[in-house]
Amino acid sequence: MRLKDRVAIVTGGARGLGQAMAELFAKEGAKVIAVDMGELTYSNPNVEGYILNVTDTEKCKEFFDYVVEKYGKIDVLVNNAGITRDALTRKMTDEQWDLVVDVNLKGVFNLTRHVGPHMQANGGGSIINISSVVGEYGNIGQANYAATKAGIIGLTKTWAKEFAMKGGNVRVNAIAPGYTMTDILKTVPQDLLDKFAGQTMLGRLAQPEEIAYPALFLASDEASYITGHVLSVNGGMRL
Known part of the structure; x- marks a missing residue:
């Protein structure tokens, strides 16, 4: 029960990696609000679904107010919502670029701009931003995605400084997952998946739970001296 009596928000929480984190947090005692563009694909008594487009600034503020009014506080925020619209740079359209930046970067900012100061005023909390191995090393055909996931790392380090000011005690960290077996990979040909697996030292791709457990660690008091990482x-x- 590492998150007993805590309130956690997980964006992109309807399926895949977000679902794995939401259900694990709930198992560990948290009340979880799973945010997504559609209904939850699962049922859990300790996970509340909330339909939200994280690119909508006003709706994000309404959601923040709703959670604080209903639960009284927010202890954990996982910024997991993200999309891909892949193309080589010379073929990438403005729409592909703008949409990925809007969801993956502005969407992270839209909630954190409210939750971070709230945690700071309450004397603590944990924000976990989901970046990517692509944000660390780049990838052919993903200039837009790589840019946003690298940007998340910059936001993480900035917020780790900002929200710790004046004794705020808010920890802000990022997780950069490798290729993980979620819906986002279902359209990838098997030969490419095998190639990605062969690039790892462990010889396989990750399962969602293998990313969820590190997120649980960062959300818990076990990571109380880790921030900006x-x-x-x-x-x-x-x-």
Whole structure:
């Protein structure tokens, strides 16, 4: 019960990695609000689904007010919502670029701009931003995605400084997962998945739970002296 009596928000929480984190946090005692564009694909008595487009600034403020009014506080925020719109740079459209930046970067800012100061005023909390191995090392055909995931690392380090000011005691960290078996990989040909697996020291791709447990660690008091850190969870991937 490492998150007993805590209130946690997980964006992109309807399926995949977000679902794994939401259900694990709930198992560990948290009341979880799983935010997504659609309904939850699972049922858990300690996970409340909330439909939200994180790019909508006003709706994000309404959601923040709703959570604080209903639960009284926010202890953990996981900024996990993200999309891909892949193309080589010379072929990438403005729409592909703008949409990925809007969701993956502005969406992270839209909630944290409210939750961070709230945690700071309450004397503590944990914010976990989901970056990517692509944000650390880049990837062909993902200039937009790589840029946003690298930007998340910059936000993480900035917020770790800002929200710790005046004794705020808010910890802000990032996780940079390697390729993980979620819906986002279902359209990737098997030969490419095998290639990605072969680039890791462990010879396989991650399961969502293998990213959720590091997130649980960062959310818990076990990580009480860790902030501004980027935790690479990629099986020893070599790019």
